[in-house]
Amino acid sequence: MARDDKGKKQKRPVRSLKTIQPDAAGIDLGAREHWAAGPPLQDNIPNVERFGTTTPELLRLADWLKDQGVKPVAMESTGVYWIPLFEILECSSSQPCPRPKDRYDRLSMASTA
Numbered sequence: 001m002a003r004d005d006k007g008k009k010q011k012r013p014v015r016s017l018k019t020i021q022p023d024a025a026g027i028d029l030g031a032r033e034h035w036a037a038g039p040p041l042q043d044n045i046p047n048v049e050r051f052g053t054t055t056p057e058l059l060r061l062a063d064w065l066k067d068q069g070v071k072p073v074a075m076e077s078t079g080v081y082w083i084p085l086f087e088i089l090e091c092s093s094s095q096p097c098p099r100p101k102d103r104y105d106r107l108s109m110a111s112t113a
Contacts, residue, residue, distance in 0.1 A: 023071045
């Protein structure tokens with residue numbers, strides 16, 4: 001960063017980024033809470049909401065995304081926290097969401113072993 005005559009840092013003008021997909025959302029997924037940022041509200045006011053990690057909260061998050069008119073969603077997670085929300089979002093469309101039978105058989109065997 002450039003310095004002025006007195007050795008102080010000069011402030012750079014703030015530049016906004018170009019919007020590529022105005023109907024997109026980003027979600028930061030954590031162990032205790034998820035933060036979702038949807039398309040900006042009127043006058044470019046940030047549209048950010050906090051959600052819990054329980055099934056009712058994930059369903060509320062899916063409804064919130066639908067209400068915001070969000071189509072693509074970018075998720076950031078350091079672990080497996082994205083999987084339940086991904087499955088809910090995958091099945092939230094009007095299309096049926098087929099699941100391989102053997103996947104659930106393996107899951108139930110793993111939980112009882």
